[in-house]
Amino acid sequence: AFNGTWKVDRSENYDKFMEQMGINLVKRKLAAHDSLKITLEQNEDTFHVKEVSTFRTLELDFKLGVTFQYSLADGTELSGSWVMEGDVLKGSFIRKDNGKTLTTIRQIVGDELVQSYSYEGVEAKRIFKKA
Numbered sequence: 833a834f835n836g837t838w839k840v841d842r843s844e845n846y847d848k849f850m851e852q853m854g855i856n857l858v859k860r861k862l863a864a865h866d867s868l869k870i871t872l873e874q875n876e877d878t879f880h881v882k883e884v885s886t887f888r889t890l891e892l893d894f895k896l897g898v899t900f901q902y903s904l905a906d907g908t909e910l911s912g913s914w915v916m917e918g919d920v921l922k923g924s925f926i927r928k929d930n931g932k933t934l935t936t937i938r939q940i941v942g943d944e945l946v947q948s949y950s951y952e953g954v955e956a957k958r959i960f961k962k963a
């Protein structure tokens with residue numbers, strides 16, 4: 833169900849979320865228009881991800897339940913993993929610089945992919961449409 837290319841359509845509370853993450857105003861303004869596109873390809877418990885935005889292009893693989901490293905566009909390093917609960921992908925990541933946890937959920941709602949983020953009490957969503 834997650835397979836395909838997803839292009840961000842809109843975001844909710846993303847600016848506040850990034851502010852909580854400590855990202856400065858200039859970077860937040862750029863990030864608000866990052867044209868993020870995520871391609872997901874699932875093979876059993878392995879996912880191949882291609883991420884394309886105005887900041888960068890990157891590809892990675894992760895396996896459900898297996899910890900991996902991921903860097904945000906601003907260089908902040910995270911370590912964590914995704915698990916599948918029912919039809920929902922749940923991710924839990926720890927920031928390497930301060931040890932704080934960022935959780936995220938991907939789910940299909942209608943014909944959209946909704947990714948929710950939570951960090952230090954602030955939540956945001958980015959909603960993607962099939963490209």
Ligand code: MYR
Nearest residue numbers: 850853881902904923925936949
């Ligand atoms: C992936 O599955 O796409 C790779 C792992 C993603 C890890 C969690 C991403 C959190 C992104 C938060 C963006 C907010 C920047 C302030």
